[in-house]
Every structure is written in C-alpha cells, then in structure tokens.
Amino acid sequence: MNTSLIYLDYAATTPVDPQVAEVMARHLTREGTFANPASRSHMAGWMAEQAVEGARRQVSDLIGADPREIVWTSGATEADNLALTGYMRANRARGRHLVTSAIEHKAVLDTAAMLEQEGFEVTRLTPRADGRIDPADLQAALRPDTVLVSLMAVNNELGSINDITALGRVVRDHGAAFHVDAAQAAGRLELDMAEQPIDLLSLSGHKVYGPKGIGALHVRRGIRLEALIHGGGHERGMRSGTLATHQIVGMGQAFALAADAIEQDRRHAEAMRKRLLSSLSDQDGIHINGDGNVSVPNILSLGFDGVDGEALLMALRDVAVSTGSACNSASVDPSYVLTEIGLPRERALASLRFSFGRFTTPEEIDRAGEALQQALASLRQPTSA
Ligand SMILES: *Cc1c(COP(=O)(O)O)cnc(C)c1O
Numbered sequence: 001m002n003t004s005l006i007y008l009d010y011a012a013t014t015p016v017d018p019q020v021a022e023v024m025a026r027h028l029t030r031e032g033t034f035a036n037p038a039s040r041s042h043m044a045g046w047m048a049e050q051a052v053e054g055a056r057r058q059v060s061d062l063i064g065a066d067p068r069e070i071v072w073t074s075g076a077t078e079a080d081n082l083a084l085t086g087y088m089r090a091n092r093a094r095g096r097h098l099v100t101s102a103i104e105h106k107a108v109l110d111t112a113a114m115l116e117q118e119g120f121e122v123t124r125l126t127p128r129a130d131g132r133i134d135p136a137d138l139q140a141a142l143r144p145d146t147v148l149v150s151l152m153a154v155n156n157e158l159g160s161i162n163d164i165t166a167l168g169r170v171v172r173d174h175g176a177a178f179h180v181d182a183a184q185a186a187g188r189l190e191l192d193m194a195e196q197p198i199d200l201l202s203l204s205g206h207k208v209y210g211p212k213g214i215g216a217l218h219v220r221r222g223i224r225l226e227a228l229i230h231g232g233g234h235e236r237g238m239r240s241g242t243l244a245t246h247q248i249v250g251m252g253q254a255f256a257l258a259a260d261a262i263e264q265d266r267r268h269a270e271a272m273r274k275r276l277l278s279s280l281s282d283q284d285g286i287h288i289n290g291d292g293n294v295s296v297p298n299i300l301s302l303g304f305d306g307v308d309g310e311a312l313l314m315a316l317r318d319v320a321v322s323t324g325s326a327c328n329s330a331s332v333d334p335s336y337v338l339t340e341i342g343l344p345r346e347r348a349l350a351s352l353r354f355s356f357g358r359f360t361t362p363e364e365i366d367r368a369g370e371a372l373q374q375a376l377a378s379l380r381q382p383t384s385a
Pocket of ligand 1: 011012074075076078105107152154155156180181183185203204205206207213214215279
C-alpha cells in the first residue's frame with residue numbers, strides 16, 4: 001500500500017493480521033492441509049475437517065456459543081440473507097411480519113425489500129438521535145404475526161451500540177425470533193450467546209483482521225431455516241458448498257486473536273479517538289454525529305460546518321476515510337444512516353467517518369489531524385469577490 005496513505009477506514013475492512021495470513025498459507029498448497037473437508041475416505045480429508053472444526057470452536061468461543069451452532073457463509077452479507085430469507089420462508093405458516101430498523105446494513109435492508117416483493121410485510125423502526133433503537137418502539141411495532149426481528153449490534157457508520165439484551169427480551173417475551181448483525185461488534189463488544197436472548201447472529205471475517213469472503217451465521221438450536229444454496233447438504237443442510245478451508249482457518253485464527261486482544265484493542269481505539277479529537281479541539285464547527293457515550297471507540301463520525309463532504313474528501317487525499325454517501329449518475333445522496341437519525345441533508349453530506357484499528361499509530365493520527373486542519377482552513381477560506 002502507498003506508505004503515505006493513512007488508513008482510517010477499518011470499519012470498511014481491516015488488513016489481515018500477519019498471524020492469520022500465516023495460518024491461511026498452511027492450508028492451500030500440496031504440502032499443506034488442502035484437501036476437501038468433506039472427504040471422509042482418507043486421512044487428508046480428515047485433517048482438513050479437523051482444521052475446520054478447530055476454527056468453528058475459535059469462532060464460537062468468541063461469542064460464547066456451541067460450535068455446532070455455527071454455519072459458515074461467504075460473509076456477513078450472506079449470513080444476513082440466510083437469516084432473514086431462510087427464517088421468514090421456513091416460518092411462513094406462523095406469520096409474515098418482519099421488524100427491522102431504517103439504519104441497518106444494506107445486506108439486511110435490501111433483503112427485507114426483496115421479502116416484501118415475496119409477500120412478507122416489513123416494519124422499519126426509526127432510531128433515536130443517538131442511533132439506538134428504543135425497546136419501547138420495538139415493543140409497539142410487534143404484531144401477533146411478527147415472526148422475526150432483525151437489529152444490528154453496532155452501526156457501521158455511527159458506531160452506536162444497541163442494547164441488544166433489552167431488545168432481545170422484548171422479542172423473546174413476544175415469542176418471535178431475534179437476528180443480530182454483529183459484523184461490527186465481534187471483537188469489540190463482549191458477546192455471549194449462552195446468556196443473551198439472540199437466536200441468529202451474523203459475523204464477518206474481514207472486519208476482525210481475518211480474510212474477506214468468509215463469515216458465519218450462528219443458528220441457535222431449534223431454529224429452522226430454509227437453505228438459500230442447495231448442493232451437497234453441507235453445514236447441516238443450511239449452506240451447501242465445499243468449505244473454504246483456508247478462509248475458515250483464517251477467520252478462526254482472527255477470532256482467537258480478537259478474544260485475546262479485545263481489551264487492548266478497545267483501549268488503543270479509545271486513545272486514537274481521543275488523540276484525533278484533541279488535535280481538532282481548537283477548530284470551530286465540528287460535531288460528533290450520534291453520541292460518543294453509547295458508541296464503540298473505533299468508529300467516529302464527524303460533521304463539519306461550512307464545507308462540502310466530497311470537497312473535504314478530495315482535499316484529504318492522503319487520508320483514507322469514508323463518507324457513507326452514495327454517488328448516483330445525477331447527484332450525491334447523503335448517508336441514509338445520518339439522515340435517519342435526523343441530521344439535515346447538508347450536515348449529512350458534510351460528514352466523514354474515521355475508523356481506527358489495531359495497526360493505527362499515534363503518528364498517523366497526528367498527520368491525519370494536521371491534514372484535516374489544513375483542508376478545513378483552505379475550504380472555509382472566504383473566496384475573494
Ligand atoms: C461489513 C458489514 C456487513 C457485510 O459483511 P461482508 O462480510 O463484507 O459481507 C454486514 N453488516 C455490517 C454491519 C457490516 O459492517
């Protein structure tokens with residue numbers, strides 16, 4: 001990577017930890033554990049199966065689950081698709097109402113929209129200004145025919161943390177199932193499937209220093225899903241296809257590292273966040289979007305008065321950050337997450353998401369802070385008439 005580039009986009013993806021890359025490399029070539037984990041007739045297959053099952057334990061350990069409840073997928077997008085579509089279709093006879101929120105990841109929102117086309121009904125809850133869903137609002141949205149509620153643990157743009165336990169209790173008391181997208185929560189918050197009222201939980205490898213293209217869905221025992229991908233009946237019939245051994249051991253190793261580093265990673269992110277904010281403390285017109293007191297420290301969404309977000313992004317050429325806005329042929333749409341928490345369009349367009357990680361250094365933060373000060377100074381300069 002360009003060494004002058006300061007990477008502050010860890011919420012989009014993380015680099016693979018060197019220890020993870022090393023384990024993956026040992027599961028690819030002829031000398032390594034490359035065989036098909038479903039090959040039952042020889043030693044090479046058993047070894048691959050053992051590697052996959054070891055990784056299943058590493059992933060389930062981080063979330064306090066039973067390894068038998070983990071279904072490998074190609075990522076959190078597929079896990080979200082399988083959870084929503086698989087559950088709604090399998091439980092169609094019991095009801096056809098799904099409750100979710102307006103600031104979920106597109107993997108949930110677009111799947112919900114597809115389900116509406118299939119004849120299911122969807123209610124999208126509006127979050128509070130801090131980006132969290134009020135359990136009372138959830139309670140009010142439940143209907144006798146509500147079978148599934150899908151809410152994220154941590155929002156990928158704001159870092160806002162939902163009170164998943166309180167929300168899950170509301171769902172449990174109603175007798176519906178609860179799906180949680182935890183792609184941004186794994187390795188950052190304590191998750192405990194043994195204690196928390198969660199039935200389905202989506203995970204991604206590449207948000208936690210693992211490889212892209214691998215994820216998992218935790219499916220609590222007794223939960224019935226209709227498969228989306230049909231084939232050899234792998235993963236208890238819920239997700240067919242030859243298991244990607246190297247991706248799976250990579251995700252396992254990444255989750256094992258995350259379990260050891262969760263506290264250290266959190267403290268580091270807190271320090272980086274504080275450092276960036278204090279480097280900007282003498283600047284006027286900078287706002288934190290959402291509420292920093294109920295957010296993970298590794299995601300910081302900032303709004304800047306008097307500048308255009310795209311122009312600011314251009315001026316910050318050496319800092320990799322994200323806007324959350326979507327470019328269309330005709331115009332730029334502001335982030336739907338920021339507008340749904342009530343920010344005016346203008347402010348949403350003038351916002352950037354900074355996200356920190358394990359490899360972020362204080363020097364990078366200082367350079368990013370300086371670059372930001374310079375960019376703001378030049379963009380806010382009154383143009384001479
Ligand atoms: C990244 C992300 C996803 C998608 O995960 P992939 O593994 O890239 O498919 C889903 N939900 C949230 C909240 C995410 O941050």
